[in-house]
Amino acid sequence: MKIGIVCYPTFGGSGVVATELGLGLAAKGHEVHFITYRRPARLTTFHTNVFYHEVTGEDYPLFEYPPYDTALASKMAEVVKYENLDLLHVHYAIPHAAVAYMVKKILLREGRYIPVIVTLHGTDITLVGKNPAFKPIVEFSISKSDGVTAVSRFLRQKTLEQFQIDNDIRVIYNFVDFERFRKINKDHFKKAIAPEGERILTHISNFRKVKRVEDVINIFKRVYEKLPCKLLLIGDGPERRHAEDLCRKIGLCHEVRFLGKQDAVEELLAISDLFIIPSENESFGLAALEAMACEVPVLSSNAGGLPEVNIDGETGFVCEVGDVDGMAARAISILADEEALRVFRKNALRQAERFDIRHILPQYEAYYEEVLQKSLTGYTGVEQDI
Numbered sequence: 001m002k003i004g005i006v007c008y009p010t011f012g013g014s015g016v017v018a019t020e021l022g023l024g025l026a027a028k029g030h031e032v033h034f035i036t037y038r039r040p041a042r043l044t045t046f047h048t049n050v051f052y053h054e055v056t057g058e059d060y061p062l063f064e065y066p067p068y069d070t071a072l073a074s075k076m077a078e079v080v081k082y083e084n085l086d087l088l089h090v091h092y093a094i095p096h097a098a099v100a101y102m103v104k105k106i107l108l109r110e111g112r113y114i115p116v117i118v119t120l121h122g123t124d125i126t127l128v129g130k131n132p133a134f135k136p137i138v139e140f141s142i143s144k145s146d147g148v149t150a151v152s153r154f155l156r157q158k159t160l161e162q163f164q165i166d167n168d169i170r171v172i173y174n175f176v177d178f179e180r181f182r183k184i185n186k187d188h189f190k191k192a193i194a195p196e197g198e199r200i201l202t203h204i205s206n207f208r209k210v211k212r213v214e215d216v217i218n219i220f221k222r223v224y225e226k227l228p229c230k231l232l233l234i235g236d237g238p239e240r241r242h243a244e245d246l247c248r249k250i251g252l253c254h255e256v257r258f259l260g261k262q263d264a265v266e267e268l269l270a271i272s273d274l275f276i277i278p279s280e281n282e283s284f285g286l287a288a289l290e291a292m293a294c295e296v297p298v299l300s301s302n303a304g305g306l307p308e309v310n311i312d313g314e315t316g317f318v319c320e321v322g323d324v325d326g327m328a329a330r331a332i333s334i335l336a337d338e339e340a341l342r343v344f345r346k347n348a349l350r351q352a353e354r355f356d357i358r359h360i361l362p363q364y365e366a367y368y369e370e371v372l373q374k375s376l377t378g379y380t381g382v383e384q385d386i
């Protein structure tokens, strides 16, 4: 099959999922065309069957806001037409679902029907999507898509509650690639970070408010009072300065490392003893899954889809959003007990295996086939109301 994938090319979860999905499909023989404004962060080397089309706009003094959506629509229509794509799979509803609808209309004028699948990732529904500035178009364009998937049951439910959608929504969970995310031996590295065998707590995010990085530091402070440990903070974003200030204020700078954006996160997870994700809102929590694949137990909030990934008392603990004391107590209960940590590590791996890319990818392939069959059977060959 020839598939066009549209996503945000940044380090954000939706772009990571879209890129890994595209690479996985290409490895299985599909032809994959990424259409984005920059090379996706995880598309680092040459791959057979993978093509990349950069969206470039035109700067003009009149444009206070360069019309990216228009440039994207033109590029998508061009790629579908000249590369003869079978299907467009767009990730993150805003603006991609609406742009894809425009592309469908453009191509229909030429007598060509291009089926569109939208994957909802989280904030496109729970945060930005419900903003009145976007809601009508999100609702419309999701309804007009040929297929819609959500990355958790929570997100499916939330979408159906918040929007009037004509379509059904298929849950296809996010996945992890065990070729990359698995426990590897990095003892020398661990020694450099924790020379006295201190426990290593890790958090990875884009440091936005919704991630509650402040809670991570406050949990760490309480754990540090009970046992020797270090904190690794990976990623960058608007809350980083505030997080650094907090570390200075509580006098723990020497035990906390801000590592910024990292490519080889699996190497950092390999030396971690506990992953903390106390988000206010999280449709899935891909970073938690990647940690679990590396045999790292997870301490999470109960926000959104996190409890579908992290099983309370089994793969880690799930606490109320903002319950810093409760989270710290749970963290200590795992970290202070070698045997408990061993069991949690084993359970985390077993749970992560349910989300192995080798199980999830065929679900996307089957869904593509289903949508293709359904949408093309209904198409009459003339421009119609879509």
Ligand code: GMT
Pocket: 011, 012, 013, 014, 015, 017, 092, 121, 122, 123, 151, 174, 206, 210, 281, 282, 283, 284, 285, 286, 287
């Ligand atoms: O805000 C983020 O965490 C980034 C965002 C994205 O789209 O890049 O992540 C969302 O999609 C990820 C991949 O499906 C999910 O794992 C994250 O849980 C989700 N983030 C939120 O719902 C806040």
